[in-house]
Amino acid sequence: MAGNAQSKAERGNLDAAGLRFAIVVSQFNSFITDRLLAASLDALKQAGARPDQVEVVEVPGAFELPLAAKQLAATGKFDSVICIGCVLRGETSHYDYVCSETARGIQLAQLDTGIPLIFCVLTCDTLEQAIDRAGLKGGNKGYEAGLAAIEMGQLMRKLSTNGAGSARSKPGARSKRSTRNRK
Ligand code: INI
Numbered sequence: 001m002a003g004n005a006q007s008k009a010e011r012g013n014l015d016a017a018g019l020r021f022a023i024v025v026s027q028f029n030s031f032i033t034d035r036l037l038a039a040s041l042d043a044l045k046q047a048g049a050r051p052d053q054v055e056v057v058e059v060p061g062a063f064e065l066p067l068a069a070k071q072l073a074a075t076g077k078f079d080s081v082i083c084i085g086c087v088l089r090g091e092t093s094h095y096d097y098v099c100s101e102t103a104r105g106i107q108l109a110q111l112d113t114g115i116p117l118i119f120c121v122l123t124c125d126t127l128e129q130a131i132d133r134a135g136l137k138g139g140n141k142g143y144e145a146g147l148a149a150i151e152m153g154q155l156m157r158k159l160s161t162n163g164a165g166s167a168r169s170k171p172g173a174r175s176k177r178s179t180r181n182r183k
Contacts, residue, residue, distance in 0.1 A: 011155065012150070014151060024065050024084065065083045
């Protein structure tokens with residue numbers, strides 16, 4: 001049964017040709033985010049993206065990622081937006097607020113705009129854990145984010161061609177609908 005379901009599943013391919021990407025990268029903990037960015041760019045390039053298909057925007061910290069990503073997504077110019085950040089646990093609860101609001105904001109923005117926003121925000125207890133995930137033991141999450149951006153960009157094109165997803169052809173359509181229904 002699972003075999004049948006799988007053979008019918010729609011999936012985006014990993015060809016970046018013809019797609020457009022934005023990457024929003026946080027300057028906070030840039031020692032880590034620079035490495036994530038480099039790996040994302042690598043993934044896009046290896047999949048066939050030319051430099052003019054990728055726009056990179058910097059924000060101060062992870063907390064600022066959702067707003068910038070939403071603005072970029074709402075232009076309708078991009079198939080996917082990659083959000084890159086690194087939040088390290090400190091001695092206070094600040095970490096929890098930054099992590100939860102960043103994740104929540106990015107999810108809300110992607111649902112609102114209908115454009116895939118790829119969550120490449122490391123949330124680590126230690127710098128060592130972050131280093132592992134930005135090129136050492138844990139691979140590089142930036143590279144994985146690049147691949148996810150391509151796959152989701154292709155999937156959304158496929159779904160909108162099939163008539164299953166209209167958000168890409170009408171950026172912002174979801175938010176207008178929900179505003180109209182608001183009491
Ligand atoms: N921003 C990060 O991206 N990572 C962190 O670890 C971090 N810490 O630890 O505070 C952080 N804080 C800044 C925050 O994202 C905002 O830029 C700031 O609060 C201004 O809105």
